[in-house]
Amino acid sequence: xxxxxxxxxxxxxxxxxxxxxxxxxxxxxxxxxxxxxxxxxxxxxxxxxxxxxxxxxxxxxxxxxxxxxxxxxxxxxxxxxxxxxxxxxxxxxxxxxxxxxxxxxxxxxxxxxxxxxxxxxxxxxxxxxxxxxxxxxxxxxxxxxxxxxxxxxxxxxxxxxxxxxxxxxxxxxxxxxxxxxxxxxxxxxxxxxxxxxxxxxxxxxxxxxxxxxxxxxxxxxxxxxxxxxxxxxxxxxxxxxxxxxxxxxxxxxxxxxxxxxxxxxxxxxxxxxxxxxxxxxxxxxxxxxxxxxxx
Amino acid sequence: xxxxxxxxxxxxxxxxxxxxxxxxxxxxxxxxxxxxxxxxxxxxxxxxxxxxxxxxxxxxxxxxxxxxxxxxxxxxxxxxxxxxxxxxxxxxxxxxxxxxxxxxxxxxxxxxxxxxxxxxxxxxxxxxxxxxxxxxxxxxxxxxxxxxxxxxxxxxxxxxxxxxxxxxxxxxxxxxxxxxxxxxxxxxxxxxxxxxxxxxxxxxxxxxxxxxxxxxxxxxxxxxxxxxxxxxxxxxxxxxxxxxxxxxxxxxxxxxxxxxxxxxxxxxxxxxxxxxxxxxxxxxxxxxxxxxxxxxxxxxxxxxxxxxxxxx
Numbered sequence: 001x002x003x004x005x006x007x008x009x010x011x012x013x014x015x016x017x018x019x020x021x022x023x024x025x026x027x028x029x030x031x032x033x034x035x036x037x038x039x040x041x042x043x044x045x046x047x048x049x050x051x052x053x054x055x056x057x058x059x060x061x062x063x064x065x066x067x068x069x070x071x072x073x074x075x076x077x078x079x080x081x082x083x084x085x086x087x088x089x090x091x092x093x094x095x096x097x098x099x100x101x102x103x104x105x106x107x108x109x110x111x112x113x114x115x116x117x118x119x120x121x122x123x124x125x126x127x128x129x130x131x132x133x134x135x136x137x138x139x140x141x142x143x144x145x146x147x148x149x150x151x152x153x154x155x156x157x158x159x160x161x162x163x164x165x166x167x168x169x170x171x172x173x174x175x176x177x178x179x180x181x182x183x184x185x186x187x188x189x190x191x192x193x194x195x196x197x198x199x200x201x202x203x204x205x206x207x208x209x210x211x212x213x214x215x216x217x218x219x220x221x222x223x224x225x226x227x228x229x230x231x232x233x234x235x236x237x238x239x240x241x242x243x244x245x246x247x248x249x250x251x252x253x254x255x256x257x258x259x260x261x262x263x264x265x266x267x268x269x270x271x272x273x274x275x276x277x278x279x280x281x282x283x284x285x286x287x288x289x290x291x292x293x294x295x
Numbered sequence: 296x297x298x299x300x301x302x303x304x305x306x307x308x309x310x311x312x313x314x315x316x317x318x319x320x321x322x323x324x325x326x327x328x329x330x331x332x333x334x335x336x337x338x339x340x341x342x343x344x345x346x347x348x349x350x351x352x353x354x355x356x357x358x359x360x361x362x363x364x365x366x367x368x369x370x371x372x373x374x375x376x377x378x379x380x381x382x383x384x385x386x387x388x389x390x391x392x393x394x395x396x397x398x399x400x401x402x403x404x405x406x407x408x409x410x411x412x413x414x415x416x417x418x419x420x421x422x423x424x425x426x427x428x429x430x431x432x433x434x435x436x437x438x439x440x441x442x443x444x445x446x447x448x449x450x451x452x453x454x455x456x457x458x459x460x461x462x463x464x465x466x467x468x469x470x471x472x473x474x475x476x477x478x479x480x481x482x483x484x485x486x487x488x489x490x491x492x493x494x495x496x497x498x499x500x501x502x503x504x505x506x507x508x509x510x511x512x513x514x515x516x517x518x519x520x521x522x523x524x525x526x527x528x529x530x531x532x533x534x535x536x537x538x539x540x541x542x543x544x545x546x547x548x549x550x551x552x553x554x555x556x557x558x559x560x561x562x563x564x565x566x567x568x569x570x571x572x573x574x575x576x577x578x579x580x581x582x583x584x585x586x587x588x589x590x591x592x593x594x595x596x597x598x599x600x601x602x603x604x605x606x607x
Binding site: 016056059060061063064078080082083085086087088089090091092093095096097106107109110111112148150152155158164 | 310316320393403
């Protein structure tokens with residue numbers, strides 16, 4: 001029996017009405033993708049490309065115009081589907097009147113937790129995001145990075161199977177950003193399914209197994225990160241204990257062949273940033289982008 | 296996970312109470328609330344001062360003094376309840392949307408109805424707690440003033456009896472009148488109607504806030520509805536009486552719809568009659584509670600209709 005996908009978005013279309021009800025703006029245009037359980041999936045795209053709308057549709061915060069979204073096989077317009085989801089929105093502001101600990105307890109209670117289980121889980125997530133020292137402090141006194149981490153803690157409080165992160169490091173300093181990235185890697189190791197969108201392509205490249213590039217509401221590229229950033233017409237030869245003489249011999253052999261250029265040993269890769277720009281820039285501008293970062 | 300197989304409840308009172316508790320705490324910890332409460336409590340507490348110079352004439356003594364005091368204090372309580380009902384409700388949803396707090400709440404397994412009911416309940420709890428505190432203080436102030444006025448008048452009555460101008464029956468009548476203006480069950484019921492009125496206006500403000508994205512817009516519309524609601528029933532009666540088609544069902548139905556849009560606040564004016572010395576009939580309290588429940592219920596259902604499809 002095939003495993004139920006953690007996320008399944010099928011032909012998602014979302015139109016918004018224009019000003020004064022005139023015209024329609026298509027924010028998401030027939031987007032389809034799946035995320036397998038335990039996978040870390042990154043959705044990247046320029047501002048206004050439809051990333052957040054896709055996430056909101058997945059969380060039932062906006063209703064799809066057509067198509068559907070499912071979380072672990074459950075229709076995402078149904079409240080029930082959110083039992084296994086933790087969500088961290090972009091630049092979240094929580095209730096400033098609550099302390100870090102009260103915030104986690106509030107969200108835990110909303111998920112139906114109580115008593116010893118709630119107390120234990122509150123301590124666990126505060127430990128995980130390294131906010132035990134600030135647990136009694138009101139959120140009004142938290143820094144941006146601390147708010148992001150408490151946001152991550154509330155998303156994790158009910159021990160969800162799927163974590164949805166919208167720009168988790170937006171506005172966070174490099175250290176805070178690194179902490180959040182490390183947290184995502186920790187969660188990945190623990191088997192969480194993570195769906196994130198970020199502008200920080202380097203971070204996406206570091207943590208994601210699969211990536212989708214969304215541009216003007218359309219999913220223009222999607223697949224395994226390794227496959228997407230591989231350059232198809234070049235070959236990487238990996239040798240163990242190869243002597244300089246052997247390498248020289250191989251190089252001479254290769255260069256002796258007509259039409260073959262020795263680029264370098266190793267499988268060359270482009271960066272996710274280049275791939276992203278190629279997919280989202282106008283075609284003329286994208287042609288000038290080299291495949292090889294060394295070029 | 297075992298919870299997978301459990302049927303998800305359409306409405307959870309427990310979750311509603313969690314959201315209500317959080318809203319109550321949120322409002323309690325807001326500085327503006329303290330300011331308002333302290334202002335009102337000072338307004339009531341100042342009457343503890345026995346030597347307070349007053350500008351009233353000789354007619355403002357005895358029962359009249361008590362009536363004026365009640366009138367002023369009840370007006371302050373009403374102002375507090377209405378301001379809190381309108382402003383706090385108008386603030387609560389737009390702020391949650393603006394701060395994206397709503398995203399984090401609704402991305403948990405929280406039905407939108409639970410959220411709305413919880414928010415309204417939190418505000419109503421706060422209004423009730425504030426009014427209860429003020430009612431307690433008002434009762435204390437009024438009790439002491441009543442005792443002071445009673446002592447003063449009984450002494451004067453004894454003098455008048457000695458002079459042969461009053462009889463013992465006159466004295467007893469004066470005593471009963473003064474006590475009637477003191478702390479009575481009718482007064483407690485009148486204070487409860489302030490809560491009912493505030494509950495209706497808060498539910499109406501909640502409805503407006505579900506389709507408005509601006510706090511100011513909600514405050515203005517809810518305030519307008521309140522003032523229109525003060526006169527709507529008179530206007531409707533006049534309209535139906537003036538119309539030659541007053542018995543026409545369509546006209547009657549449309550006038551009733553109008554009363555739902557702009558709630559009829561006229562029955563809540565009974566508090567003024569109680570201040571003037573009238574008794575509060577228990578059946579009126581029951582019917583007012585029922586009317587309030589009906590209005591709050593209608594506005595909640597309408598809010599839910601709007602909010603359930605709202606794109607956040």
